Amino acid sequence: MKIAQLLNVSHSYSGQPAIKNISLGFEEKKITTIIGRSGSGKSTLLQFINGLIKPSAGSISVFGKGLNYKEISATRLRMGYMVQGTGLFPHFTIAENISIAARISSYPLDVNQRVRELMTLVGLPDSFQRKYPFELSGGEQQRVGICRALFLDPAILLMDEALGSLDPITRQEIQSEILKLQRLEPRTILLVTHDMREAKILSDYILVIDKGEVQQYDTKEEVLQRPANAVVEKLIEASVW
Incomplete structure (x- = not known):
């Protein structure tokens, strides 16, 4: 089941295209890593799903219903959101x-x-x-x-570069915690990162985006073994241990 879907979604900032006609769905109770270079549109996808941004064109559905931006609070309460740094008060x-x-x-x-x-x-x-x-x-x-x-x-956990500010050892520890929690209480996790190594560790699915366009979206194994194009290949090559 697709717990969140984008249909023909495009978006621009000050006339500059940021997302270009994307249609896709995210699998329920799986970890999908959204990966790409800075400015590729990764975080914008999470903001679409949470209703923080309304796309310039296209539609977003979550939990089987189109987003109602006038009553978005009820939908957001069914999502967790983590950003880089902790955001603690x-x-x-x-x-x-x-x-x-x-x-x-x-x-x-x-x-x-x-x-x-x-x-x-x-x-x-x-x-x-x-x-x-x-x-x-x-x-x-x-x-x-x-x-x-x-x-x-929450049924959906959105993580926007949530581990990006941690040192490597602590980051590995938190990655292990995420996998442990996913085994105990499976939920849909959409995790934005620029680190393919992190995607290798955490993902069930990998979505590669570049310049607002989907380059490849498939299981982790398929993306790593059969990269769709040079953009995906470069991300994989850059992450060799």
Whole structure:
């Protein structure tokens, strides 16, 4: 099942084409990595799905329905969103940061219990609940960001260069956490990156985009073994360990 779909979608910024007539769908409960060079249109695709940007042309459907931009909040509550850096509120405790969605969603369950569940899931001690972001390492903060994004148990998790600011060792640790969480609680993850090595580790599917156009979209194995063109080949060659 395609949990999110783009049909004949194009978009321009100040008259400059950013996305050029893209039609595709994302598989449910799979990790799709969206990869390309800077300015290729990767992040714009996530913003389409979250309703942050309305395309200049074409249509977006999520959860089987066309996006209703006048009532987009209800759709967004079914998605988690992570960006580069943690985006944590420095004046909130860790528990308050994780549970921020409960303040805007009339969360019906025990908030404290959900915070504890998520912290346990990503290996954070319960004592961290009362700490503030500045008291945690970068990797610990990123784990808090994962907890916050998953608080409402979203069907879709959008990750926009979410691991890009981490050192290599911490980045590998968080990648392992993501795969562990995906095994325990499968969901649709759309992850934007410029790093093909990260795509190799995390992906079920890889979408390669360049200059606003899809270069290849297929299973990880198909993309890596049979690159569609020179653009894809260069990305793969640049990631050789």
